[in-house]
Structure formats: C-alpha cells, structure tokens
Amino acid sequence: MANEPIDDIIGWSVGQAAWRQDCLRRLATTDELAEDDLDELLAIIKAEAGLAVAEAPPAPVPFAKEHFGGSKQAPITLKGIANVEGVNRLADKASLNFCPDALTIVYGRNGSGKSGFVRILRTACRTRIENTTTLKVLADVYGSGDGVQSADIIVDAGAGDEAISWAAGMPAAPQLMQVSVFDTASAQLYVDSGNQIRFLPFGLALLHRLNAVCLELKRKLEAEQAIAAGNKIQLSAVMFSPVRDTAAQRFAASVNAKTTDEQIEEAAKFTEANDARIDEIGTLLSSGSTAKTDLATFLSWVAAVAGECGEALTSLSDEALDALTVLRDKAIAARDIAKLAAGDLFDDEPLKGVGSESWRQLWVAARDFSVAEAYPGQDFPVTGAEDDPAACVLCQQPLLPEGAERMKRFRDYMEDALDKAASVAEQALVEAKLALPALAKLRADDFTERLEQVRSRDASLADTLLAFQKAASERIEDAAARLDGSERKVVSELVSPLTGMQTLAAKLTADKEALAAAEDTEGRDRLAVEKAALEDLKVLAANKAKLVTHRDLMLLNTAYAKAIASVATTGITKRANELIDTHLTTAVVTRFEKERNEFDIGHLKINLTRKSGQTVAAFQTDPGTTLTKVASQILSEGEQRALALAGFLTEVALTDGSGAIIVDDPVSSLDRDRSARVAARIAREAKERQVVVFTHDIVFFNELCQAADAVGIEPVTIAVFSDGDAAGKVDPAGMAWKGLNVAKRIGYIKNKSASLPKLRATSPADYEFEVKGLYGRLRDAYERVVEEVIFSDIVRRGSDVIQTQMLRYVTLPDDLAIRFHDGMTKANTHSHDNPASDTVMVPKPDEFEADLKALEVLVADFKQAKNAVEAARPGMKPKR
Structure with missing residues (x-):
C-alpha cells in the first residue's frame, strides 16, 4: 500500500462523495450524526485510509457501585531468590528462602554476600533509587566478569510458586513492584527527597487511572489521526512548480473542510482550447534570441547526427563488418x-x-x-x-x-x-x-538530453534513434573485436533513422525561419502571465480528485481534533490533586509524625509537605530552615537513618497493594536505644506484612528476635557466610550460636547429640571429643538461662535497655536454684580439661541425653514458677 499513489490510498469513490462530505461536515461542526451513519462512515474512512476495520466495540456500561470494589490489591508473597548467576561474589546457583507470612532475618558478617542479594532485590522490586549507575549490578570484578547477571525471584500471587526471571538492567516485573526495598542508598533519598506514594488507595487512584485512560485514548486517537490524516493532508495537497501567484494556486491553497464539490468543480475547469492556447503562447514566447540560439544549436546537432548515422550505415553495415x-x-x-x-x-x-x-x-x-x-x-x-x-x-x-x-x-x-x-x-x-567511425555526437554525454529534445517533437523518431545509437555502439565494439581477433559481440540490427532526422531537420529549419521573422516582442509579459495561469489551471484540473481528498482529510482531521480535545486531562488532573490534598496529605503527614515518634526523632524540625504542581502523590522533606534545602546537611547520620526509616514505613503503609518489604542494615549509625526501637517497629510491621531483614549486627539480630517473640511471631533466621571461593553461602547449621535463644540452643544440642550412640560405638576418642563440645554448648545454654529465663531479659548483654517492669517475674525457688547449680556444675565438669588420671569418667550418650532433658525441664519449671508467682498477686494474670 505504501507504494500506491496517494489518490488510490485515501481517495473517495465518486458515488459516495456527497453523502460522505455531508456526514463529515456535520460531525466536525455539530456532532449531530445518526449512529448508523457514523458507524458506516468510520468503516469507510478506516478502509480507505488503510486501517483495519475492527469489530464493533461492546456497548458502554455506566459505572455502578459494584465496579468500585475493594480498596486493597492482593499482595504477592516473596518466597525467595534462586539460581543466582554472575552477581558479585555470590556462589553460582546461590539461593535464599524467605518466611512467606512473617519475619525473615538474614544474618551475616561483613562480606558474607548479603549486599549481593539486596542488589538483586532492589533492581527487581520497587525502590526509590532511579539512578541507573547506583542500580547497576556487577559481576565478580576480580573474576572473569563474563556472562549475564541473572536470578529467579520466586513469588506466590495466590496460584502457587512462580519463578520470575531477572537479569541485570531489565525492567522490573509488574508483580514485583509491590515489594519495597530499603537500603543505605535509598535512605538518602527519603531524607532529602521525601516520599512518593506510587500506588494510591483505590478511591484516590480512580481519577489518576482515568487520567491514564484519557492519555492512552489521546495517544491512540493521535496515532489514528496520524495514519488516517496526519501528513497525508500535506501529501494530498496539490503541488505546483514553480510556486507563483495564479488563480489556480490561490484556490488550491484555500481549500479547507468547508470547500464544496461545486467550488472544486468550477475552479478546476480546463478545456482543449486552453491546452492549445498554452502551445500557441509557448511558440510565441520562444521566439526570443535565446530560443533562436537554442534552436540553431539543436538544428546543428540534428544535422551532425544525421551525418553520423549515414556514416555508420555505411561503415558498420553487415557487409562492412564482414x-x-x-x-x-x-x-x-x-x-x-x-x-x-x-x-x-x-x-x-x-x-x-x-x-x-x-x-x-x-x-x-x-x-x-x-x-x-x-x-x-x-x-x-x-x-x-x-x-x-x-x-x-x-x-x-x-x-x-x-x-x-x-x-x-x-x-x-x-x-x-x-x-x-x-x-x-x-x-x-x-x-x-x-578508420572506424567515432560517432562523436551519438556517443557524447549530452546525447540523452538531446534525445529528449527529439522526443518532445517526435517520440517515434526518438525511439528509433536510441535503438540506432545502441546498435551502432555494439557494432563498433564488434568491429574492433573482429580486427583484434578477440571475442566478438552480439550486435543489433541497424534500423536507419535518416528519413526521420531529415524530416526533423526540415521542420526545425522552418521553425528557425519563423522565429527569425517574429521580431515583435510587444505584450510578451502579458502572454507569460496568461501562459502561467493556464499551466497551473491544467495542473489543478489533473488533480481534481486530489482536491476532494485533501478537503475530506481536513474534515476527518477536524473530527479527530474534536475527539482529542474531549479527552483533555487538565480538569481531571486538577480534581485528582484536590482529592489527594484533601484525603491523602493529612494521612501522610500524620503517619510520618507517628513513625518519627516511634524512633524518638519527633523533636526534629524536619516535616513533609506536598510537592506543588505535581500530578502524582509526591511529598518532599522540609528542613525547616532557609539555610539549606536538604535535610542531610542538618542531621547526624543516625538521625538520617531513623528519618529515612520513618519515611519508608510511611510510604509502604499508604501505598495500595504493598506486599513484602526488604530492609537492609536498618540500624546503621543508630545508637542501641534506637536500634531496639527499630527492632520493635519492624516486629510489629511483620504482624501486618511479610518482612525480610538483612543485618550484620548480632546485637540487633537478638533484639529483633526478642521483639518478634514479644509480638507473638516466630522469625525464620538464616545465616550466610563467605569463604575463599564465593559469598552468599547459607550455613546449613542455621544461625550462629551466639544469636540463638535458650529454646533454639536446646534444639540445636538435641540435633547434634543424635549421632552420639553411633559415634561411641565406632570411635571412643571421637565420641569423647564430640560429647565434651556438647557439654560446653550445654554450659552456654545454662548461662543464657540466667539472662533470658531467670531474670526475664531484664538486662541483655550488648544492650543498655533495662526492662524494670519485668522484675516482678523474677523468682528463684530453692529447689530450682539447686537443680540449676547441679546442672551447671556437671556441664562445667565435662566441658573443662580434666586430669589425665581419668578420675572423671566420660558420660555415656544416655547420660548426656538425661542432662540435656534436665535443662529443658528446668526451663519449663522456671516458667511455671513465674506464672504461679504472678497468679498469686491480686488482680494479676499469669504471663504467657
């Protein structure tokens, strides 16, 4: 279709022109058009404009209350990362599994690979970071660096596990945009740039979605307009060369959507008499000195070519070649x-x-x-x-x-x-x-140009002369080949153009004599103007159908322009901003204040304000001073991290459809008091949504575990480590020993002691070594019982928080104290280095099992004693 003339692509059929013109005019000026007429008109327009004619759209359905369903999107569950390839120093096929409904804590020392996993998540999920350099994920810069960085992000959207492929630099998958990531790089943006509520609650999002629909409609209408009309309006315009001030050119330039067929018909009338007059005026005007000189030159050329033709007929004949x-x-x-x-x-x-x-x-x-x-x-x-x-x-x-x-x-x-x-x-x-003929004129560079002069006077002669020139050139080459003894050429027959050339020469001679006789040049300017007007009228008449097409395309373009104007978004945007200011701004500011108080930074003069002139729900931090525009120049690093966490939690709390949140190193630069506050806040958030925390701080790890226990959730803990080969390896033994509470320590010892009977039967020496180590772990557990069970975590090692309200649960009955002393003594005895005289016998597996069971029962009895003391107090309920 692209190669067809514009008239054929967008031209109108004559039989429907008047009806179509009437429909388009009514559509463009009054909007009053019967539905059947409109459907048929659009189908014809699309078909003749080269557009596919789609099936009729379904009938529109007015909005009803049931269309405005729930206010929350169903969040996805982040199940883990798998099949990591080429990312930092992470081991090939490295993976992490996350707790699907509460809290996952990933612990690892510096350089253990945590950041590699976080970098994958922040490029695959939602983050405030937009700088592509910051988001860039590198390979192992000390390795080969080959290959693509890739991984699988495992999610569950309600239909079971689904692996979403990720590769460095690829756009984020829509499902993963529900997952929010907070790390050190994004923290700076929350401090200085504020918040962006990217997914509004459903009610507030309606106008923004309508805005998006209108913009999409506008885009599609503009695309259709470009195809159906667009530059075709320009292409359908009648082109004149040269451009000059004639009635025909003025009319062509004035054609618009209101031009009628009758006006086009009248303006484009051109007769045979007009055509003859153009030739007559042309002859008269060509009588100038230049024309006469050109004619004389042409006549000389014709005579010379006639001579060459005669020479060629003789010297290049079949007989001559033979x-x-x-x-x-x-x-x-x-x-x-x-x-x-x-x-x-x-x-x-x-x-x-x-x-x-x-x-x-x-x-x-x-x-x-x-x-x-x-x-x-x-x-x-x-x-x-x-x-x-x-x-x-x-x-x-x-x-x-x-x-x-x-x-x-x-x-x-x-x-x-x-x-x-x-x-x-x-x-x-x-x-x-x-002696072979040179044929200088027939083989000259200007032969083609001269041939066109012949063609303008006698097309048949021009064809004969061109064929003769070709045949003569072939015969010269054949003659040279015959004389050289080289390979001969195939030659064409020589058809003589001499008679036609002689006739043309005679006519040119007569024209030359007539021009020489026409010496009167009066009125030449008037004749030139008349000739120009007639030539342009001839062009206009030849393009009459194009004038109709041009007019109809302008009508169609006007209709599109009205449709595009009807989906303008200015009013929608204004109303959307009004609703956000009324219903969301207060909620954002209030929530931000609440989150600041959670981290004990409510005293800071840093506030949130709505960004002016925005079509999205964007809020900026206000440092409360004219000396700087960025809060990071005012606050300490710890205050910045606390403020960033407050902003992050505000954003995810008010964002519709937020799923899991990923928090990396949340207590960097925080003192221990705020660290405990962050742990408590994250634990409460884990009651509402899936939370994954990455940390290298073992104290914070313990604080987070205790905070989770306080709100009644059991966190899943993962320990990652690195070695000389790679990072991001998961310790199959689980969390580091010092990060385990009493219950998990007892569970760990149970698992490790299961192999003792078999080990004792195969190697007493290995058994003695293993059981001694387990008694050392048993002693550690007794020590943790003092902190966690006997003194109810009133004072924790590594934390300066003292929970004095827990003092009332402290009780130490004599029998329990004695049992604790006996158990601790036995653990010390068998974990220390004993005399070589073997005065202390190595316990058997069943004896170790009994000692471990004694600690487990002791812990349960301590809890029961605490509850009994609490229950004995008037108006008190036992602590669960």
Missing part, C-alpha cells in the same frame, strides 16, 4: 605464409622461432640500434671483413664468418616479399581500426 573479418583473415594468412618460409630457411639455426613476432621485434630493435648508434651511416647488418669482423650489435662479440652469413640470411628474409606482404596486411588492420 569485410573487416576478411581483412583480419588475410593478415593472419600472410603472416602464417611468411612464418612457413622462415621455417624452411632457418630450420638448421641453433635457436627456434626465427620469423616469429618476438624475433621480428628483436631484429627491428637491433637494426635501429645499429643504424642510429653502433654503426651510423652503414647498412644493417654490418658484418665487416673476414680479417676485420664487425661486432654483433646484440652480443657485441666479433661476427665470425658463420654468424655474418646468418645475419645476411636474416636480412634477406626480412626484405623478402612474403614478409613485406604480411606487414602490409597487418598495417591495413591498424588503419582499418583507426
């Missing part, structure tokens, strides 16, 4: 005879080839050297006397009698009639080639 072949054959035969004679004469000579072309050239060169330089004035060859031989001009040795005789025989041969006849025949070939 004669050249005969001439070549004669020369070859004469030379062959001369060679035979040479062969008979010189068969006994030492060297073969006497009489050949190369030998003859040698003889001529030797003769020229002898006459000109060696022996000037003496006939060649100079042989000298018997007692005084001459020197040979080639070897410069004295010519002995035999050599002198040979040179005389050579001379006699070269002067022989046969050789002379062959030379004459060969010279005739040279002269015949030089």
Whole structure:
C-alpha cells in the first residue's frame, strides 16, 4: 500500500462523495450524526485510509457501585531468590528462602554476600533509587566478569510458586513492584527527597487511572489521526512548480473542510482550447534570441547526427563488418605464409622461432640500434671483413664468418616479399581500426538530453534513434573485436533513422525561419502571465480528485481534533490533586509524625509537605530552615537513618497493594536505644506484612528476635557466610550460636547429640571429643538461662535497655536454684580439661541425653514458677 499513489490510498469513490462530505461536515461542526451513519462512515474512512476495520466495540456500561470494589490489591508473597548467576561474589546457583507470612532475618558478617542479594532485590522490586549507575549490578570484578547477571525471584500471587526471571538492567516485573526495598542508598533519598506514594488507595487512584485512560485514548486517537490524516493532508495537497501567484494556486491553497464539490468543480475547469492556447503562447514566447540560439544549436546537432548515422550505415553495415573479418583473415594468412618460409630457411639455426613476432621485434630493435648508434651511416647488418669482423650489435662479440652469413640470411628474409606482404596486411588492420567511425555526437554525454529534445517533437523518431545509437555502439565494439581477433559481440540490427532526422531537420529549419521573422516582442509579459495561469489551471484540473481528498482529510482531521480535545486531562488532573490534598496529605503527614515518634526523632524540625504542581502523590522533606534545602546537611547520620526509616514505613503503609518489604542494615549509625526501637517497629510491621531483614549486627539480630517473640511471631533466621571461593553461602547449621535463644540452643544440642550412640560405638576418642563440645554448648545454654529465663531479659548483654517492669517475674525457688547449680556444675565438669588420671569418667550418650532433658525441664519449671508467682498477686494474670 505504501507504494500506491496517494489518490488510490485515501481517495473517495465518486458515488459516495456527497453523502460522505455531508456526514463529515456535520460531525466536525455539530456532532449531530445518526449512529448508523457514523458507524458506516468510520468503516469507510478506516478502509480507505488503510486501517483495519475492527469489530464493533461492546456497548458502554455506566459505572455502578459494584465496579468500585475493594480498596486493597492482593499482595504477592516473596518466597525467595534462586539460581543466582554472575552477581558479585555470590556462589553460582546461590539461593535464599524467605518466611512467606512473617519475619525473615538474614544474618551475616561483613562480606558474607548479603549486599549481593539486596542488589538483586532492589533492581527487581520497587525502590526509590532511579539512578541507573547506583542500580547497576556487577559481576565478580576480580573474576572473569563474563556472562549475564541473572536470578529467579520466586513469588506466590495466590496460584502457587512462580519463578520470575531477572537479569541485570531489565525492567522490573509488574508483580514485583509491590515489594519495597530499603537500603543505605535509598535512605538518602527519603531524607532529602521525601516520599512518593506510587500506588494510591483505590478511591484516590480512580481519577489518576482515568487520567491514564484519557492519555492512552489521546495517544491512540493521535496515532489514528496520524495514519488516517496526519501528513497525508500535506501529501494530498496539490503541488505546483514553480510556486507563483495564479488563480489556480490561490484556490488550491484555500481549500479547507468547508470547500464544496461545486467550488472544486468550477475552479478546476480546463478545456482543449486552453491546452492549445498554452502551445500557441509557448511558440510565441520562444521566439526570443535565446530560443533562436537554442534552436540553431539543436538544428546543428540534428544535422551532425544525421551525418553520423549515414556514416555508420555505411561503415558498420553487415557487409562492412564482414569485410573487416576478411581483412583480419588475410593478415593472419600472410603472416602464417611468411612464418612457413622462415621455417624452411632457418630450420638448421641453433635457436627456434626465427620469423616469429618476438624475433621480428628483436631484429627491428637491433637494426635501429645499429643504424642510429653502433654503426651510423652503414647498412644493417654490418658484418665487416673476414680479417676485420664487425661486432654483433646484440652480443657485441666479433661476427665470425658463420654468424655474418646468418645475419645476411636474416636480412634477406626480412626484405623478402612474403614478409613485406604480411606487414602490409597487418598495417591495413591498424588503419582499418583507426578508420572506424567515432560517432562523436551519438556517443557524447549530452546525447540523452538531446534525445529528449527529439522526443518532445517526435517520440517515434526518438525511439528509433536510441535503438540506432545502441546498435551502432555494439557494432563498433564488434568491429574492433573482429580486427583484434578477440571475442566478438552480439550486435543489433541497424534500423536507419535518416528519413526521420531529415524530416526533423526540415521542420526545425522552418521553425528557425519563423522565429527569425517574429521580431515583435510587444505584450510578451502579458502572454507569460496568461501562459502561467493556464499551466497551473491544467495542473489543478489533473488533480481534481486530489482536491476532494485533501478537503475530506481536513474534515476527518477536524473530527479527530474534536475527539482529542474531549479527552483533555487538565480538569481531571486538577480534581485528582484536590482529592489527594484533601484525603491523602493529612494521612501522610500524620503517619510520618507517628513513625518519627516511634524512633524518638519527633523533636526534629524536619516535616513533609506536598510537592506543588505535581500530578502524582509526591511529598518532599522540609528542613525547616532557609539555610539549606536538604535535610542531610542538618542531621547526624543516625538521625538520617531513623528519618529515612520513618519515611519508608510511611510510604509502604499508604501505598495500595504493598506486599513484602526488604530492609537492609536498618540500624546503621543508630545508637542501641534506637536500634531496639527499630527492632520493635519492624516486629510489629511483620504482624501486618511479610518482612525480610538483612543485618550484620548480632546485637540487633537478638533484639529483633526478642521483639518478634514479644509480638507473638516466630522469625525464620538464616545465616550466610563467605569463604575463599564465593559469598552468599547459607550455613546449613542455621544461625550462629551466639544469636540463638535458650529454646533454639536446646534444639540445636538435641540435633547434634543424635549421632552420639553411633559415634561411641565406632570411635571412643571421637565420641569423647564430640560429647565434651556438647557439654560446653550445654554450659552456654545454662548461662543464657540466667539472662533470658531467670531474670526475664531484664538486662541483655550488648544492650543498655533495662526492662524494670519485668522484675516482678523474677523468682528463684530453692529447689530450682539447686537443680540449676547441679546442672551447671556437671556441664562445667565435662566441658573443662580434666586430669589425665581419668578420675572423671566420660558420660555415656544416655547420660548426656538425661542432662540435656534436665535443662529443658528446668526451663519449663522456671516458667511455671513465674506464672504461679504472678497468679498469686491480686488482680494479676499469669504471663504467657
């Protein structure tokens, strides 16, 4: 379709033109058009504009209350990361599994690979970071660096586990945009740039979604407009060359959506008389001196070409070409005879080839050297006397009698009639080639231009002349090939154009004489104006259908313009901003204040304000001073981290459809008091949504575990580590020992002691080593019981928080104290280095099992004793 003329692509059929024009005019000016007429009109417009005619759209349904469903999107669950390839130093196929409904804590020391996993998540999920350099994920810069960084993000959207492929630099998957990531790089943005509520609650999002729909409609309408009308309006305009002020050009420029068919018909009337008048005026105007000179030049060219044609007809005829072949054959035969004679004469000579072309050239060169330089004035060859031989001009040795005789025989041969006849025949070939016609005019660069002048007067003659020129050129090449003895060319027949050329020359002569007689130039300007007007009218008449197309496209373009104007978003945007300011701004500011108080930074003069002129729900931090525009220049690093966490939690709390949150190193630069506050806040958030925390701080890890326990959730803990080969390896043993509470320590010891019976039966020495280590772990557990169970975590190691309200749960009955002392003593005994005299027997597996069970029962009895004491107090309920 792109190669078809514009008239064929967008032209209108004559039978429907009036109806279509009427429909378009009503649509563009009044919007009053019957539905059937509109449907048919649009179908015709699309078909003739090259657009696919789609099926009729479904009938629109008015909004009803049931269309405005729930206010929350169903969040996805982040199940883990798998099949990591090429990311930092992370091990190939590294993976992490996350708790699907509460809290996951990933612990690892510096350089253990936590940041690699976080970098994957922040590029795959939602983050405030937009800088592509910051988001760039590197390979192992100390390794090969080859390959693509990739991984699978495992999610569950309600239909089971689904692996979403991730690769560095690819756009984030829509599902993962519900997952929010907080890390050090994004923290700076929350401090200085504020918040962006990217997914509004459903009610507030409606107008923004309507805005998006209108923008999409506008985009599609503009795209359709560009295809159906667009630059086709310009393409359908009638083009004139040259551009000048004539009635036809003025009318073409004035055509618009309101131009009628009658006006176009009247303006584009052109008759045969008008066409004849153009030719008549052209003849009159061409009578100027330049025209006469051009005509004389052209006439001279025609005469010269006619002469060349006559010459070619003679010298390039079939007979003439055959004669050249005969001439070549004669020369070859004469030379062959001369060679035979040479062969008979010189068969006994030492060297073969006497009489050949190369030998003859040698003889001529030797003769020229002898006459000109060696022996000037003496006939060649100079042989000298018997007692005084001459020197040979080639070897410069004295010519002995035999050599002198040979040179005389050579001379006699070269002067022989046969050789002379062959030379004459060969010279005739040279002269015949030089005599081939040059056809200077027929083969000149301006031949094509001159041919068009012939064509303008006699198209048939121009075709004949072009064919003659082609055939003559072929025959010249064939003639040269015949004379050279090279491969001959296929030639075309010579069809004589002489009669036509002579007729044209006679007519040109008559025109030249007529122009010379027309010396009166009065009124030439008036004639030129008249001729220009008629020429442009002829162009306008030839493009009458194009004028109709142009008018109809302008009508269609006007209709599209009205439709595009109807989806303008200015009013929608204004109302959307009003609703956000009314219903969301207060909620954001209030929530932000609440989150700040959670981290004990409510005293800071940093506030949130709505960004002006925004079409999205964006809020900026206000540092509360004119001395700076960024809060990071005012706050300490710890205050910045606390403020960033407050902003992050505000954003995810008010964002519709937020799923899991990923928090990396949340307590960087925080003091221990705020660290505990962050742990408590994250634990409460984990009651509402899935939370994954990455940390290297073992104290914060314990605080977070205790905070989770306080709100009734059991966190899933993961320990990652690195070695000389790679990072991001998951410790199968679980969390580091010092990060485990009493219950998990007892569970760990149980798992490790299960193999003791078998080990004792196979290697007593290995058994003794293993059981001694387990008694050491048992002793550690007893020590943790003091902190966690007996003193109810009132004072924790590594934390300066003292929970004095827990004092009322502290109780130490004598029997429990004795049992604690006995158990601790036995653990110490069997974990310390004992005398070599073997006075302390190694406990058997069942004895160790009993000692472990004793600690487990002791912990349960302590809790029961605490509850009994609490229950004995008036109005108190036991602590669960």
